[in-house]
Amino acid sequence: MDGAQDLCPAGYVPIDPASVPFVANFAHITRYDECLEVLLADAAFETGTFEDYSEPLCGGALVFANGDFHRPRRKQLNPLFSRAALERYDELLSPAIERSLDELRALADEDGVVHTDLMRFVRLVLVRVGAQIIGLDFMDNAERGNALLDYVDRWNQGVTVKWSTRDPEQVVAEAMEYKTVFDAEFFQPSVARRRELIARFEAGEIEREELPNDFIMLSLMPDSTFEWDEELRIRDTIIILNGGLGTSAAAVAGAIEEYSRWEGRDPSREGDDDYIRSIVNETIRLHAPVPYLPRRATRDVTLKSGREIKAGEMLVVLLQFANQDPEVFGPTAALFDPDRAQSLPRGIAPWGIAFGAGPHQCFGKPLVTTAMSTTTREGATLRAIVRILKALLAAGVERDLEQETKLAASTRPTFTLFPVVLHLDLDRVYA
Amino acid sequence: MPSWRGSLDAPVPEGGLGYVDAPWGRVCLAEVEGEVHAFDDPCPHAACSLYEEGVLSGRTLECTCHGGAYDVVTGEPVADPAEEPLEKHAVQLVDGGVVLTTDRVTGTASGS
Numbered sequence: 243m244d245g246a247q248d249l250c251p252a253g254y255v256p257i258d259p260a261s262v263p264f265v266a267n268f269a270h271i272t273r274y275d276e277c278l279e280v281l282l283a284d285a286a287f288e289t290g291t292f293e294d295y296s297e298p299l300c301g302g303a304l305v306f307a308n309g310d311f312h313r314p315r316r317k318q319l320n321p322l323f324s325r326a327a328l329e330r331y332d333e334l335l336s337p338a339i340e341r342s343l344d345e346l347r348a349l350a351d352e353d354g355v356v357h358t359d360l361m362r363f364v365r366l367v368l369v370r371v372g373a374q375i376i377g378l379d380f381m382d383n384a385e386r387g388n389a390l391l392d393y394v395d396r397w398n399q400g401v402t403v404k405w406s407t408r409d410p411e412q413v414v415a416e417a418m419e420y421k422t423v424f425d426a427e428f429f430q431p432s433v434a435r436r437r438e439l440i441a442r443f444e445a446g447e448i449e450r451e452e453l454p455n456d457f458i459m460l461s462l463m464p465d466s467t468f469e470w471d472e473e474l475r476i477r478d479t480i481i482i483l484n485g486g487l488g489t490s491a492a493a494v495a496g497a498i499e500e501y502s503r504w505e506g507r508d509p510s511r512e513g514d515d516d517y518i519r520s521i522v523n524e525t526i527r528l529h530a531p532v533p534y535l536p537r538r539a540t541r542d543v544t545l546k547s548g549r550e551i552k553a554g555e556m557l558v559v560l561l562q563f564a565n566q567d568p569e570v571f572g573p574t575a576a577l578f579d580p581d582r583a584q585s586l587p588r589g590i591a592p593w594g595i596a597f598g599a600g601p602h603q604c605f606g607k608p609l610v611t612t613a614m615s616t617t618t619r620e621g622a623t624l625r626a627i628v629r630i631l632k633a634l635l636a637a638g639v640e641r642d643l644e645q646e647t648k649l650a651a652s653t654r655p656t657f658t659l660f661p662v663v664l665h666l667d668l669d670r671v672y673a
Numbered sequence: 674m675p676s677w678r679g680s681l682d683a684p685v686p687e688g689g690l691g692y693v694d695a696p697w698g699r700v701c702l703a704e705v706e707g708e709v710h711a712f713d714d715p716c717p718h719a720a721c722s723l724y725e726e727g728v729l730s731g732r733t734l735e736c737t738c739h740g741g742a743y744d745v746v747t748g749e750p751v752a753d754p755a756e757e758p759l760e761k762h763a764v765q766l767v768d769g770g771v772v773l774t775t776d777r778v779t780g781t782a783s784g785s
Contacts, residue, residue: 278720325756589760599721600719600720603720
């Protein structure tokens with residue numbers, strides 16, 4: 243699609259919400275302080291799909307649930323992002339990156355040059371981590387990874403149907419077909435295996451510590467504080483898998499785009515973890531991968547700014563606008579500046595509120611951001627996007643200018659194709 | 674280190690939580706065994722209000738928003754998904770108000 247190159251002009255301009263049919267008539271929340279206030283007050287501003295098409299695919303799933311249907315469920319899933327779990331995912335990442343690069347090496351010319359689609363590369367790396375988080379077994383061959391990725395891509399169109407420019411019934415019908423196939427091929431075998439493990443645990447044959455720490459297992463545990471039914475279990479699976487892959491790939495593409503144009507670019511620092519981290523953080527601030535968060539007011543509310551919201555009013559929290567609020571990020575807020583984090587007001591994250599805030603803050607945020615050791619302030623691990631970007635830069639990644647990028651058929655612009663060139667040494671380890 | 678003095682917006686009950694609105698934002702106060710501890714109110718995990726969402730049991734403050742928990746005496750996180758420590762401030766209770774000694778203070782040294 244023409245125009246994709248304009249997605250990230252120097253000085254990023256968010257899409258005008260008035261041009262997005264689904265939210266054109268909603269109240270537009272753009273100030274950082276107002277966005278934060280709305281996101282934190284989940285009792286006053288409820289979330290939801292706010293359309294009927296995607297209900298059978300993802301209605302009631304974690305990101306669209308409120309109050310008692312949301313909080314106990316999310317808490318039950320805290321072990322998915324415990325420190326130990328994050329370390330396990332970290333350990334999976336490097337082999338997953340190398341494995342995907344190996345697959346590309348087979349396609350490279352004699353100089354090690356290979357042309358590929360960055361979006362698929364990143365999603366393919368992460369789908370293996372996603373499968374681990376969900377608890378999908380038998381993911382040990384490339385075909386399974388590719389198949390799962392195809393399902394996730396199709397679900398993505400269904401989950402985000404409110405932004406689609408295609409026929410919504412058709413989009414969701416296609417996604418539902420893939421849901422049925424996924425259920426039979428991937429999901430039920432993994433559920434059955436975990437039910438067996440729970441039965442063995444209850445019979446005293448194995449210890450609790452021997453049970454896998456994954457979504458399916460947590461959702462099946464008899465002492466769970468939230469009761470999933472079969473349908474909700476698979477809807478949450480769809481949302482969790484869908485949530486991480488496309489947004490992460492978009493962040494890596496945005497980082498490569500912004501970094502390639504940044505005047506402060508310093509290739510000699512591309513092995514420096516903090517340098518790469520600052521590039522990722524600043525990219526995510528500017529290009530919040532989920533830019534619009536619709537909400538419905540459950541009661542009359544006057545925000546601290548004095549703005550009045552009426553009960554029943556629909557509003558949309560516009561994260562990309564909030565993250566360019568000059569009151570918080572200064573007069574150069576629209577510009578890509580990885581050094582910005584050093585001068586941000588205290589309490590403001592380098593990525594702003596790109597992950598949302600409050601009860602519905604992005605579930606997978608810990609996979610992206612890095613927490614320092616709380617006692618030494620050191621020992622930060624390299625989380626997914628930073629690790630992938632670092633490996634790609636080491637492989638000399640650059641936009642393939644001979645091929646055009648493509649955008650999704652959506653009023654929420656995201657790349658579906660981002661051609662890049664890599665320069666791979668046969669013997670080098672990149673991740 | 675500069676200090677800021679302000680009136681309590683919600684008093685601190687024994688073994689419970691109160692708060693004061695400081696110029697840089699709300700500061701949550703927790704009483705543990707006769708001592709008051711002060712820290713910025715937004716939970717370091719997802720910015721939920723620790724005063725409104727927090728449940729104090731002894732020295733452990735659980736943020737019910739996501740279930741993360743902190744030791745209010747040390748400020749350290751003690752339960753996932755909390756990862757970052759609380760932003761603590763030195764505090765003194767004085768005549769229905771508090772004095773916070775902290776580098777968060779800029780400009781005038783006296784509040785409401």
